[in-house]
Amino acid sequence: MTATESRAAAAARAVVTGGRPGRTPAPAPRGPRRRVALLPTAALVVGALYCVVPTLWILVAATKSRTELFSTSTYVPSLGLGLVRNVRDLSDYQGGIFWRWMLNSFLYAAVGGALASFVSAACGYALAKYAFRGRTVLFHTILAGVLLPQIVLAVPQYLLLSKVGLTDSLIGVLLPQLFNPYGIYLCRIYARAAVPDSLLEAGRIDGAGEGRLFFSVGLRLMGPGLVTVFLLQFIAIWNNFLLPYVMLTSDDKFPLTVGLYSLLRHGAAEASLYSLVITGTLLSVLPVIALFLSLQRFWRIDLVTGALK
Template identity: 85%
Template sequence: MKRRTAWLPTIALVLGALYCVVPTVWILVAATKSKAELFSTSTYLPSTGLFENLGDLSAYSGGIFWQWMLNSFLYAAVGGVLASFVSAAAGYALAKYEFRGRRLLFNTILAGVLLPQIVLAIPQYLLLSKIGLTDSYLGVLLPQLFNPYGIYLCRIYAAASVPDALLEAGRLDGASEFTLFRTVGLRLMGPGLVTVFLLQFIAIWNNFLLPFVLVTSEDKFPLTVGLYSLLRHGAAEASLYSLVITGTLLSIIPVIALFLSLQRYWKIDLVTGAVR
């Protein structure tokens, strides 16, 4: 009975891994097929049309795909950095300062975690349209700066990793509150900020609804909206499906590269924390 029970988590893990890996393998294989081979050859049989698809994708509409890629990187990188700083400041304040309404404010932020983004898209659009920020880079970036889940993580991490005694020592030495936050808080919250940045980068990179509602100019599209418009055109021109699949393959490369590059910081910080 115990042996049979031990197999259940393993089976669940294998099924979960297959659920994640199989679509990725399909995209990788399908991107190697030419337009004629995409629907006429075996599903998981690779071909040699990858470079042809890359050339066609780069040539499509004057290379607009790379503009979409650049836009997504701009939205995700700038939004991720700014959102991480805002989350760090808010979480640090909630963890280290006593003020009236702190618990109510924190509970309100927690309630924001439960709200799906689709509910906020239309109100955000109406607010941004009032101040003339629709169809602009800034209009896409501003709603991404406040991340309730990031604030929650930073609040928990600041409470656990930033000692009150260290802050008091800094105040006795004459350091301002902003100096303490910049030199002590941000440094000790480093591992948490890496996590917040990664989560926010991926969320903005994969964000579709808000840019779809806000942006009307094709040269300001992120990859998600750009590939959707390409897919929609593919309903009338089946040859564009190969370009959509190739673009989808290229779109996951920056996320994988970011995850692998930031992984070492988690390991370093965990080792450093153990040494402390």
């Protein structure tokens, strides 16, 4: 070993041992500090179990027949064709109305999520890139809307839409979902970070109007953020129960949440319907999982773009 290599090795040992040659590294801390460090891990484990255990129960219960559901152990799945029979019985229930509920939920969530994302993008872009009187007050008012629970708004929305005859209709369910305060807040933050003012000024110098700048520049640069807003709004509409429960009266217009609730209510008098409710609940989760997995690539693109910037 040369003298240069010896000095480099000694310097490396000095860094590892805290600057003192021959000193062994300090052992890992034990006692109270280590116990405190384990508390976040334990909390994460408990939180994960709280989320996973009900999902696991749904998955196991959906594999059981009507008789096995109440006669076998809770977390022991059935090895027969219980899941296939349950899906077949669910499809045959009232002429396949479950799949109509599934289609309605997808229609409400997809159309409502897309329109709400566009409205949020337009509002967030305007709040981030235009200076006008009352902008701060307007933004704080929109932020205050995040604090209002849906249960407070459902009855006033129903009374308002009933006066114009929009209850028990697709528009009556979609219209209250278009304005999403939290989506506007996210779009404002993303527009401020992702859309450079210099790029907009260059477009104005070239003669581009404000509408063209928004559609050609703003929406494209805000694309990855809009994916997040769309996914959040899609899940919110997909899982929404109170608003469609108040607005709709026809069974063929119910989303999955209201449809499964009506099926569960009928199951109070007919226990055999419980298996159909459990199977329907399991099937209702699959589209959300598929959407989440399919949109992950846009988040990866956003992270890579942020790292390059």
